[in-house]
Amino acid sequence: MKTTFGQEILTRKVVDAAGDLLGHLADFTIDVDTGNIVAILIVTESGIDPNELPWPTNEGLLSVPVEEVSSVGNVVELAR
Numbered sequence: 863m864k865t866t867f868g869q870e871i872l873t874r875k876v877v878d879a880a881g882d883l884l885g886h887l888a889d890f891t892i893d894v895d896t897g898n899i900v901a902i903l904i905v906t907e908s909g910i911d912p913n914e915l916p917w918p919t920n921e922g923l924l925s926v927p928v929e930e931v932s933s934v935g936n937v938v939e940l941a942r
Contacts, residue, residue, distance in 0.1 A: 875937040876904050883907055887938055888923050901925045902938065
């Protein structure tokens, strides 16, 4: 059976706790030992400076720890 979870979630909008658009989900980082997702990688919207955000960038993508995600639905909502 083909797994489509990755394809379904990629490109979803990522919003902060106030509902403001931060960007779109580009990828995620997986711990190879546990198989758990440890971070989501976000393409930030134009006009947003990733250097002003509390998370590091990884190859041009904002790397947000999974603990910062409050929910995943039609959009990915962050806790702050």
